[in-house]
Amino acid sequence: MFFRELYDQALAQASYVIGCQATGEAIVVDPLRDPTPYLDVARAEGLRITHVTETHIHADFVSGARELRAASGARLYLSAEGGPGWQYGFAEQDDAVLLRDGDHIMVGNLRFDVMHTPGHTPEHLSFIVTDTPRGAGPMGILTGDFVFVGDVGRPDLLERAAGVADTMEAGARTLFQSLQRFRALPDHLQVWPGHGAGSACGKALGAVPSSTVGYEKLANWGVAETDEGAFVSAVLEGQPEPPRYFAAMKRINRDGPPVLGHPPAAPRLSASAVIAGGSSGTRWTLDMRPAAQFADGHVEGSLSLPYTKSFSTWVGSVIPVTDELVLMSDGDDESVRRAARDLSRIGFDRIIGWVDATEMLQAWRAAGHSLHTIPQIAVGDVPRQRSERAAAILDVRGRTEWDAGHIGGAIHIPLGDLRQRVDELPATPLYVHCQSGARSAVATSLLHRLGRLDAVNVGGGFAAWRATGLPVAGQDE
DSSP, rough: EEEEEEEETTTTTEEEEEEETTTEEEEEOOOOOOOHHHHHHHHTTTEEEEEESSOOOOOOOOOOOHHHHHHHHOOOEEOOOSOGGGSSSTTTTTTTTEEOOHHHHHHHHEEEEEEOOSSSSSTTTEEEEEGGGGGOOEEEEEETBBBOOOOOOOHHHHHHHHHHHHOOOOOOOOHHHHHHHHSOOOOOOOHHHBTTTTTTSSSSSOSSEEEEEEHHHHHHHHHHHOOOHHHHHHTTTTTOOOTTTTTHHHHHHHHHHOOOOOOOOOOOOOOHHHHHHHHHHEEEEOOSOOHHHHHSSTTTTEEEEESSSHHHHHHHHHHOTTSSEEEEEESHHHHHHHHHHHHHTTOOOEEEEEEHHHHHHHHHHHHOOOOOOOOOOGGGGGHHHHHTTTTTEEEEOOOHHHHHHHHHTTTEGGGGHHHHGGGGGGOOOOOOOOOSSHHHHHHHHHHHHOOTTEEEEEEHHHHHHHHTTTOOOOOOO
């Protein structure tokens, strides 16, 4: 048996290539949209991808199942559980095999037993893996977004991301029942989850890539909790806001992602073409330079989105996936290619191209325009300036961060909601902060694009505010 986890740091997502070395067949579980890494692994190991499956209709990235099927000729295996609202709309068109609880898939000599584990989503499946020639019984379980290392899948996404009303508590109770089945599994089974630390599909995911059923019974709060009422309260409490793009991902993955058939392209553009195209409405210029460079001088209407681990999450939180993007970078073609790939993985298929940042800034000035700047303020100066200027403080952190402590009198609008709620802000100077200063730099640039040139970024954010000993309101007060 061949086993390989492929882990994407930006999405904190794990997919798996598992192959029967005796027959050369392989299955890929929960692939991302780019088929190349899976094809490369299979080719290097002398395997051919014959089966592609996924644990559920994903909310945090565009599924690569259809893309990999088209590239490899493999058969799709998809959940038939979950009821009429959660069926794969493309299953018949793609000649997919539909799976129900108790079914199994044979990949050469490897057996994958299907276990319906709803709660995170109604259609969710887990797969119990057995290397049949060994005769030792099951060896592990692919849990997707059902059980993580140290945590369990959140049951609130249908309501909070997909807008299906009154499903959170019912989902939590269903998840509790699914966990009863998990606890009945043999302790020695390895647990191979779909996400690690940093994913928004749970609130306390561990960074260890795998575990065992027995260890999770001891160390995972959700698996260990045997009181249903206590579990429901705990699993719904403190869940972070899902990124705004999650709702679009659910729809795209249910109805069928378009098959690109090629890596996402981002051709190089001339600065004059980008300037002529503008940056407003449904077209965005994303400035991928560090936030400090953006603050010192940038093109009017562009958005500060540094290419960091959080790049795609922030883009998806602020910009609709149907909008057009121009990437602006001081890097090279390879860094832009990686950025385009990351954006494609969350559904951004309308990338016009990229422009060199130095060239763009020079052309902008040559065209007679001034560079715009983002004013900054240190946290120690906020109280005095707030009083003198009658300024408002805007907190763009998440709800759980706000509840754990905030600046008294601040306005709370999470970054993902800011564009839709900008009209709620008072017509006074705005001092914008987050936890460390990263999200607030994005938020301040967005406010400037929306015409709020009085928005000021608070350096160091709430962490620096607390460290200075300034007063804090909220639960920690």
